[in-house]
Amino acid sequence: MLAPLSWLKEYVTITLPPKKLGDRLTEVGLGTEKIHTTKEDTVFDLEITPNRPDLLSIIGVAREVAAIEQKKLNFPKLKTNLKPTAPILPLKIKTNYEINPRFTAIIIDGITVKESPLWLKKRLEQMGQRTINNIVDITNYVMLELGNPLHAFDYHKIKGNSMTVALSKGGESYKSVDGIMYHLPENAVIIKDTEGVIDLCGIKGGYSSGTFNDTKTIVIRVPVEIPSLIRKTSQRLSLRSEASSIFERGVNKGGTTETLKRAVDLIVELAGGKIASELYDFKKQEFEPTPLKLRLERLHFVLGIEIATKTVLEILTNLNLSPKLVGKDTIETTIPTYRNDLKIEEDLLEEVARLYGYNNFPKTLPQGQISTYPIPYFKDYKIDEKIKNILKASNFSEVFTYSLISSKELQLVEIKSDSVLRVDNPVSRDFEYLRPTLKANLLKALIQNKANFKEVNLFELGKVYIGKSIDKAKEEYHLSGISNSKNYYEIKGIIEKILKDSNGTGIQSKIEVVDDGIYFEINYTNLLENLNSKNKYKTFHPLPKYPALVEDMSLIVPQNVQTGTIIDAIKNQSSLIKEVTLLDTYEDSKTFHIVYQSNDKNLTSSEVSEIRDKFVNTLEKKYTIHLKST
Amino acid sequence: MEEELINLKNTAVSFILEAEDLDSLEATRAQFLGRNGKLTLLIKDIPKLPKEKRPAIGKLTNEIKVILEDTLSQALEKLKAQKTKSVHEKIDPTAPGIKPNIGHLHPMSQVLYDVVDVFKEIGFQAADGPEIETDYYNFEALNIPKDHPARDTQQTLYLDIANAKVNPGEIILRTQTSAMQGRVMEKTQPPLRVIVPGKNFRYEQVDASHGFEFWQVEGFMVDTNVRLTDLFGTIDYVLRKLMGQEIKLKFATTNFPFVEPGVDTYMECTVCKGKGCSFCKFAGWSEIMPAGMIHPNVLKAVGYDSQKVTGFAFAIGLSRLVTLRYKMDDLRLLTNPDLRIINQF
Numbered sequence: 001m002l003a004p005l006s007w008l009k010e011y012v013t014i015t016l017p018p019k020k021l022g023d024r025l026t027e028v029g030l031g032t033e034k035i036h037t038t039k040e041d042t043v044f045d046l047e048i049t050p051n052r053p054d055l056l057s058i059i060g061v062a063r064e065v066a067a068i069e070q071k072k073l074n075f076p077k078l079k080t081n082l083k084p085t086a087p088i089l090p091l092k093i094k095t096n097y098e099i100n101p102r103f104t105a106i107i108i109d110g111i112t113v114k115e116s117p118l119w120l121k122k123r124l125e126q127m128g129q130r131t132i133n134n135i136v137d138i139t140n141y142v143m144l145e146l147g148n149p150l151h152a153f154d155y156h157k158i159k160g161n162s163m164t165v166a167l168s169k170g171g172e173s174y175k176s177v178d179g180i181m182y183h184l185p186e187n188a189v190i191i192k193d194t195e196g197v198i199d200l201c202g203i204k205g206g207y208s209s210g211t212f213n214d215t216k217t218i219v220i221r222v223p224v225e226i227p228s229l230i231r232k233t234s235q236r237l238s239l240r241s242e243a244s245s246i247f248e249r250g251v252n253k254g255g256t257t258e259t260l261k262r263a264v265d266l267i268v269e270l271a272g273g274k275i276a277s278e279l280y281d282f283k284k285q286e287f288e289p290t291p292l293k294l295r296l297e298r299l300h301f302v303l304g305i306e307i308a309t310k311t312v313l314e315i316l317t318n319l320n321l322s323p324k325l326v327g328k329d330t331i332e333t334t335i336p337t338y339r340n341d342l343k344i345e346e347d348l349l350e351e352v353a354r355l356y357g358y359n360n361f362p363k364t365l366p367q368g369q370i371s372t373y374p375i376p377y378f379k380d381y382k383i384d385e386k387i388k389n390i391l392k393a394s395n396f397s398e399v400f401t402y403s404l405i406s407s408k409e410l411q412l413v414e415i416k417s418d419s420v421l422r423v424d425n426p427v428s429r430d431f432e433y434l435r436p437t438l439k440a441n442l443l444k445a446l447i448q449n450k451a452n453f454k455e456v457n458l459f460e461l462g463k464v465y466i467g468k469s470i471d472k473a474k475e476e477y478h479l480s481g482i483s484n485s486k487n488y489y490e491i492k493g494i495i496e497k498i499l500k501d502s503n504g505t506g507i508q509s510k511i512e513v514v515d516d517g518i519y520f521e522i523n524y525t526n527l528l529e530n531l532n533s534k535n536k537y538k539t540f541h542p543l544p545k546y547p548a549l550v551e552d553m554s555l556i557v558p559q560n561v562q563t564g565t566i567i568d569a570i571k572n573q574s575s576l577i578k579e580v581t582l583l584d585t586y587e588d589s590k591t592f593h594i595v596y597q598s599n600d601k602n603l604t605s606s607e608v609s610e611i612r613d614k615f616v617n618t619l620e621k622k623y624t625i626h627l628k629s630t
Numbered sequence: 631m632e633e634e635l636i637n638l639k640n641t642a643v644s645f646i647l648e649a650e651d652l653d654s655l656e657a658t659r660a661q662f663l664g665r666n667g668k669l670t671l672l673i674k675d676i677p678k679l680p681k682e683k684r685p686a687i688g689k690l691t692n693e694i695k696v697i698l699e700d701t702l703s704q705a706l707e708k709l710k711a712q713k714t715k716s717v718h719e720k721i722d723p724t725a726p727g728i729k730p731n732i733g734h735l736h737p738m739s740q741v742l743y744d745v746v747d748v749f750k751e752i753g754f755q756a757a758d759g760p761e762i763e764t765d766y767y768n769f770e771a772l773n774i775p776k777d778h779p780a781r782d783t784q785q786t787l788y789l790d791i792a793n794a795k796v797n798p799g800e801i802i803l804r805t806q807t808s809a810m811q812g813r814v815m816e817k818t819q820p821p822l823r824v825i826v827p828g829k830n831f832r833y834e835q836v837d838a839s840h841g842f843e844f845w846q847v848e849g850f851m852v853d854t855n856v857r858l859t860d861l862f863g864t865i866d867y868v869l870r871k872l873m874g875q876e877i878k879l880k881f882a883t884t885n886f887p888f889v890e891p892g893v894d895t896y897m898e899c900t901v902c903k904g905k906g907c908s909f910c911k912f913a914g915w916s917e918i919m920p921a922g923m924i925h926p927n928v929l930k931a932v933g934y935d936s937q938k939v940t941g942f943a944f945a946i947g948l949s950r951l952v953t954l955r956y957k958m959d960d961l962r963l964l965t966n967p968d969l970r971i972i973n974q975f
Contacts, residue, residue, distance in 0.1 A: 029883030031894075033913075049885035049892075050779040228777040249779050302923060302940060304857030341885075346926060350883065350891030353858060358881035358893060363863035368853040369821045370753035376817035377810065377826075379758035381746045388735055398736040399967035402843055403761070403829065421762075422790040423803070427833055427842045434762075434789075445967035453969055457733060463761060463829070470801050471794035473762050 001030075003061045004126050005042040011062040011074050018042045024068045028354045030055060043126060051341040053249035056242070057147030060338065067318040067355055076145070078261040082106060086274035089155065091219065095165040097284035099189050100201065102224035103165065104256035105280040106264065107155055109217045111135065111273035120270070135211045135218060138266045140242075147338065148222055148252055148259035149243035151199065153209040155217035160194030163219070165201070167229075172197050175207040188233040189225060202230040202247040203239055217276065220263055222256040224287075253287035254337025287337050294323075294331045294348040302349055304364060307356055315355045316348075383531065384461060387479065387498055394494045396457040396481055401441035403463060404431035409440040421465050421473055434465035438480035439519055446482045446516055455485035456517075461524060477524035484517035491518050502527055503534050548597040549608050552583060554628035557590050561623045569622065570594065573615040576603065589628055631679070631687055638668055639694045646701045652709050659702055669695060737975040738845060738964055741872070741952045742827055745847055748871040752864065754823040754849060759813055761829055762789065763804035771812035772888035773927040780887050785833035787842070803831035807848035808888060808945060811924075815932035820939045821853040827948065838960040839911075845948035850924065852934065852941030858891065858923055861942040865895050865919055868946075873897065873955060878904070880915070889922025889943060901957060909959055916954060919946050 005018065016024065022032035022044060031047035046061065054060040059075070066073040086109050095103045116124075116137040124131050127144055131137050135152050143149045153163075170186030174197045184190065184197070191199035198209040202225040211218060230247040234240055257279070267273060294316075300306050312331065316323035321333040321342075335342045342348065353361075388398060406429060407417045421434040435441065438460050449456045459481035467473040479498075483491060488511060495509050499522075507530060508523040557566065567580045570592065579595040596608050619625040642662045649655035662669045673691055676684060746756050765776075774780050784805040791798055810826040826848040834840050851864075862881060869879060878898035885892045897918045899910035906912040921944030926936035949961055956975070958964075963971055 026882045027880075029885070029892075031882065031884070050783070051885045051887075227779075231777050231779065302857060304859030344890075344926065346890040346923070349923075353891050354883040358862070358883065361862050361881075362859055363866045364857070364859040365752060365863045365867060366823075366851060366853065366856060366860040368855055370823065371755075371821060375755045375757055375822055375824055376814050377757035377759050379756050381743060381756055381827075385739075385743050388739065392733040392735055395731040395733045397733040397969055397972050398739060399972065400736050400738055400965055401967060402965055403831075404843065422792075424788040424790045425833060426787070427835060431842060441967070448967060449969050456969065458967060458969075465762065469794040470762070470789045470791055471796050473789075473801075475760055475762060 001046045001048045001056055001061070002127050003044045003046055003058060004123075005044070006040075007058050007123065007126075008062050008065055011059060011076075012066045012069065013071050014065060015069060018044075021065070021068070025061075025064065027358060028064060028068060030061065030064060041126070050249055053246050053251060053340070054147055054338040056246050056249075057143075058145050060147055063320065067315070067320075070314070070318050073320070076262060078258065078265060080261050080264045080268070080275070082257070082261060082264065082275065082279045084275045084277060086110065086276040088278070089217065089276045090161050091155075091158075091277060091280075092160075092162045093280055093282065094163070095282050097282075099167055099226060099229060100165045100223060101226065101285075102253060102256055102283040102287065103221065103280065104223070104260055104283075105219055105221040105277075106260055106275060107217065107219050107277035108264065108267055108273040109155075109276035111216060111218060111267060111271040113211060113213050113215050113271065117270060133211065133213065134271045135215070135267065138263060138270065139220070142259060142263045142266065143242060143246075146255060146259050146262060147246060148255045149202070149246055150220055150222040150259055150263055151205045151243075152211045153198065153205070153219040153221065154211055154215045155219050156215075157209045158193045158198060158219065159196075162192075162194050163198075164192045166190055166192055168197070174200055176200065177205045177207050177210040179207060182237060182239070185233060185236040187229065188236075189229050200233070201225055203234055203237070203244045204241055218267075218273075220260060220267075222259045222263075224251055224253045224256065224283075250340045252338040253340070254289070257281065289334045289336050292333050292335050292342060292345070292348060294333060294345055294352075296329045296331065298345060299349055299352060302346070303353055303361070305361060307352065311356070312352055315352050318355065319351055321348075321351070383502070383528065387502060388459075388461060390498050390501065391459045391481065391494065394457070394486075394490075395455075396459045396483070396494075399442075399445055399458050399460050401438070401445065401460060401462070402431060403435055403465070405433050405435045405440055406430045407433065409433075409435075409444070412443060413437055413440045419468050421467060421470060436464055436466060437521070438462055438464060438478050439482075439521070442480060442482040442519065443514065443516070446484060450484070450516070457481070457483040457485060476526075477528070479522040479524040479527075480520060482514070482517055482519045486518065488513070488518060491520050495520060495522060498522065499527070502531050503538075504530050506530075544597055544599065546598055546600070546602050548578065548595050549603050549605075550593070550595050551608075551612075552591055552593050553612075554589050554591045555619065556588055556626045556628050558624055559588070561625060563590065565623070566590070566592070566619065566625065569618060570615045573618065574611045576607075576611060631683070632690060635672065635687070635690055635694060638662070638672070639697065642669070642698050643701055646698070646705050649705060649709070652706070652713065655702070655705055655709060662698060663695070663702075669698065734969075734972050734975055736964075736972060737952050737956055738948065740975060741955060742845075742847075742948060744872055745827065745868075745946065745948070745951075746825070748868050749823075749825045749849065751871075752823070752867065754825045754851070757810060757814055757824050757826045758828065759807075759810040759826060761804055761831070763802060763809050765800050765802060767812045768802060768804050768806065768809040771928065771931045772808055773925050773931075774887045778887060780885075787831045787833050804828075805832050806830055806945065807846045808943065810848055811850055811888070811928060811943060812932055815850075815852065815929075815934065820934065820941075821851075823851040825849040836962065838962065841949070841961050841965070843965070844961070847946040847948050848943070849946070850941060850943035852924065852929070852939050854939055856923075856940045856942055858893075858942075861893060861921055861923065861944070864942070865893075865921060865944065869895070869897065869919065872951065873900075884920060884922075886920065886922060888925050888928050890925045892922040893920070893944075895919035895921065895944075897954070900954065909957065916950070918950060918954070919944055921945070 022035050026032045034045040036043045048055045089107050113133050116134045121131045139150050139152050168184040168188040168190050172184045174182045174184050189201040190197045198206045225247040227248050227250050234244045313323050324332045326332050410417050420436050426432040445458050446456050461479045463475050464478050504527045507527045511520045563582050570580045571577050576596050578597045581593045583593045584591040645658045787803045789801050807826045807828045834842050880896050882894045884894040896915040898904045901907050901909040904914040906914045924941040924943050929936045
């Protein structure tokens with residue numbers, strides 16, 4: 001919302017310099033994004049939150065400035081009493097309160113359509129508006145000034161002198177006043193004459209009844225629309241206007257007649273003409289200010305400070321909320337119709353707090369109990385950090401990549417796109433699918449880094465999304481990595497270390513040889529679940545009382561026998577074998593390191609040689625593995 | 631025999647004096663005085679000599695042995711001194727050290743773990759929830775009914791519902807970690823202090839300061855005595871701990887349907903100190919932590935009585951916090967797996 005200082009000054013005396021005023025506006029909720037200063041004027045560019053449609057008008061901004069400056073607001077003087085001054089022209093209006101809660105209108109006859117005066121043109125240009133002719137410009141000006149959108153119809157072009165508010169059936173053709181054709185969706189609020197659609201209510205006026213140079217008589221309509229209906233139509237047509245933004249957020253339901261008066265005054269002044277109808281004001285109900293209570297005790301409790309009752313009353317008065325102190329603790333306010341955001345007591349707390357000034361509040365830290373129980377969905381980030389540090393110590397660096405990937409990336413990892421979860425409205429084709437694996441992004445990251453680094457070791461801890469259809473979707477954390485400098489056994493060792501440190505032996509993991517290196521993947525969700533189900537802390541094993549006997553033994557192993565098989569075969573022979581590790585491999589010979597130890601006694605060499613004979617025998621018979629002769 | 635001994639002594643002395651390092655000195659010692667050394671062997675032969683010659687030869691051999699041992703120990707000390715000196719001469723302390731091969735944690739992780747730690751100090755626990763979320767938790771439970779204009783500020787990515795028994799628009803990628811408010815609160819009772827780090831998704835074109843995927847840390851606390859000043863104090867504490875004591879903060883009013891009163895937090899640009907520069911896009915201040923007192927409708931949705939308990943909620947733009955802390959001028963740097971970026975941290 002743009003707000004020129006010169007225009008604001010028409011309604012309120014401003015003493016703060018622009019920069020200070022901008023800071024205060026931001027503090028009270030009108031985010032001052034920029035202040036444009038020219039020789040002639042200063043224009044504030046304000047970010048208006050969706051709950052404040054009233055601030056999409058100069059008078060609304062001026063009211064906030066008045067509250068900041070603690071000054072009175074001067075509303076424009078309204079001259080007309082809206083009584084007819086010319087012969088009455090016939091008009092049949094049919095409306096439906098369910099889709100159009102208020103329809104305020106009047107006919108003006110005998111106008112002259114021409115160029116707007118310079119002051120009006122300048123003002124609209126300042127607001128970024130195109131000037132058209134005096135009538136259209138006045139309707140735009142009054143909307144920007146007061147915040148109630150209005151539209152002028154050419155009376156003589158309304159067929160059958162008939163205006164009927166209805167919902168579109170869908171498919172109707174509609175030409176807007178700027179000459180663009182639309183096919184209407186269903187349930188758009190429209191006005192029909194006896195021949196067709198003459199208005200797309202709340203969004204954009206129609207061409208067939210538009211005000212052009214030959215227009216002599218106009219119907220001015222100031223409506224109240226249903227926010228959700230306007231919003232849906234505007235979204236379906238991707239058509240936004242100043243008017244639709246206001247209606248979507250909720251227009252000032254009590255402001256239609258004042259708006260009409262202001263428009264009539266300006267039209268009579270700038271285009272001539274006389275009122276040629278009674279005031280039409282079809283409304284579902286009287287739209288009047290509503291009462292809202294504020295308890296001072298509650299105010300002090302929630303805000304955390306004592307604000308003097310006098311100050312609270314002043315703030316509410318400056319906001320035009322007519323506060324009355326009832327008893328010691330309660331203030332009764334009256335909420336004007338333009339402040340439809342003030343519905344509950346908490347809304348009033350904010351009014352007091354924001355004008356008191358958020359930056360004038362003391363800062364405290366919360367009191368109260370700190371729970372020792374884990375909250376639902378608890379996550380221990382220490383575990384992540386610990387495990388990532390193992391990878392870091394192994395010379396892996398961490399990356400964060402997108403969850404959304406393309407069909408090309410799926411091809412890269414040979415996954416069919418129809419088995420992967422998909423976004424219906426992706427920002428682009430590159431980000432259409434929810435990754436079922438971290439592999440694609442890591443492969444790409446490896447290739448990307450090869451240009452600058454000889455050795456690349458990358459990992460990511462991130463979510464993957466499993467399931468073919470959304471009702472069976474599952475999110476899992478994977479810990480995956482890729483390396484072009486480490487060999488299979490080094491990667492395997494890192495995974496073993498991670499799993500061992502997290503009590504997770506047996507957790508699903510895989511290692512794959514890929515074109516440029518080695519890729520690995522650990523189901524991290526499983527790892528965490530497993531960790532939670534187990535005792536959190538390790539149990540200390542007492543140091544052995546008796547020494548271990550150690551021997552290194554070289555075996556001649558046929559090609560088809562795997563190391564793991566041999567280690568298991570040796571270990572299974574006796575509980576006194578505490579450890580078997582592969583020391584070295586040379587051609588068909590493998591050297592194993594074997595540790596014998598008893599918890600109860602010193603082992604003698606004859607006991608050891610008995611065990612040794614047993615497994616050597618088994619290895620010979622079962623796997624034709626021979627002891628290497630030295 | 632005497633002559634032989636004298637020659638041996640001369641040879642040995644000259645060998646000792648010529649030894650250039652400890653190894654050759656040791657070799658020389660072994661050659662003459664070792665178990666099979668020349669002098670040792672000669673001494674062993676003494677008993678074979680005629681009786682009358684033995685005392686003189688014995689005396690001479692002893693003298694030679696003492697001389698050689700003295701010379702050796704002097705040479706040894708000299709060489710040792712030389713070695714220490716030369717080692718020192720070889721070290722160039724100005725040359726770079728040989729670094730161990732250690733990888734790097736992503737800056738986002740580093741900041742995230744700091745965030746988790748700082749909140750731990752004031753009793754907040756971390757929670758983790760789904761990214762594939764329902765419209766209910768993401769919007770409705772947060773007082774954002776369908777067709778609420780606030781939905782415009784969070785354009786949503788919807789999921790393909792082919793072959794699934796769900797209504798269109800019901801399942802989405804969460805647009806805010808605030809979605810976890812309802813999930814956590816409906817499963818427990820106050821008092822609670824929670825943070826929820828996580829990834830969010832929005833239909834947004836990518837540029838230097840926007841992304842369709844970005845990280846947030848949601849936080850909320852509910853108790854019998856939570857006040858607006860506590861929210862200001864918590865934000866102030868946390869941001870100073872994370873970004874430095876000297877940062878400047880200011881608060882402003884804003885509106886999110888799930889808070890009332892609503893608060894926005896601005897931090898002064900650390901590069902230009904509020905003057906406006908290209909890093910802060912000439913704004914001087916950066917919006918960093920929207921917050922507010924939890925709206926009674928949100929508490930009601932999880933069955934809490936808003937007259938008995940109050941609470942506050944906030945969201946930290948984690949991606950933004952990372953770029954602000956490290957003075958990175960583009961959010962996209964965080965999702966670029968280039969090691970030239972990551973290795974800086």
